[in-house]
Amino acid sequence: MAGRPEVAKTELGERLRAIRKTMGDLDREEFASRLGISAQVLGKIERGDSEPDLAVLAAYRSEFGVDLNWLATGEGEMFSANSPTAITIPAARTIGTTIDWVGKLVFQVYRDEKVAVPQGAAIGIVSAKVVELMQHAGPSVVDLNNVAALLPWLEMKIRAELKEAADQPGTGKHSA
Template sequence: MRQVRHHFGDQDREAFGKSLGVSRASLAYYERGERTPDANVLSRYRTDLGVSLEWLLTGAGEMFADTSAVPSGPSFHTIRPDLFREVGRLVAKLHKAEGITLPPDALFDEQSSAYNALIERAEDPSDVDELSSLLPWLETRLKRQLSAAKAEPGAGKRGA
């Protein structure tokens, strides 16, 4: 289920869950595999997003039932290594400040999501100056997300 949200641009759980008629917490449980979604939720994935139920339930086949009618995902841009590193340092710094230690893969996932958020926020993702000017916005956004994640029971973001 996490892969579906990722396909649609890594919207935050609140907005994505709302579009499917489920709470942020429920979506988090489903994505972590801690709970099984009911038939209504599975139906919304199929009818609203075009996700193949076979893929959703078993992982077999294609993610989308009709690949010719797949709703578009995010647009892709070439990763700027210097900016990606800077975002990575910011993510690591903020996690350290909150006393959160993540495994390397999870930290990389957080870095990638933050980088994508920065790119999506920019009017011109190829403008390095604009991207750099958005770093304070990204820092504020990440701080809010970390605070919310620490407050959410079962979020897995434990102190070191």
């Protein structure tokens, strides 16, 4: 069964949908829950079939830092300048991109080294490598150029760890 098209009937509905998209296109259920409404109600207000009440507008402000002037008029910035959300959205995008890059790197190195990723361990391995990269980068981790510059370092580190594990008897880390 096909879902309804993502076309809003009102400018307010368009702006409400734009918020969720900007936040990384969060799942409707999760987003609605944070607003204290059902996914069905969220769908209706994003389509422009109904308007949010004051409690929902307040939740947009408190949960996501949405500038209510922008929401009402479309003028100004989507997020309040002093909102923690205004700071965390770019950081979330950087973290998401970093996770993607590190995940691809981990799988490529394991494939190149002919080592099987242990079943059910992929998320843990990628997460650990993301944390290592972020710790090594320090505050510069918020800049994707700095993250990209550290990927060769991480690749060499992963290759060295796999080689060391393969050289140790009984580790179970051997070529696939």
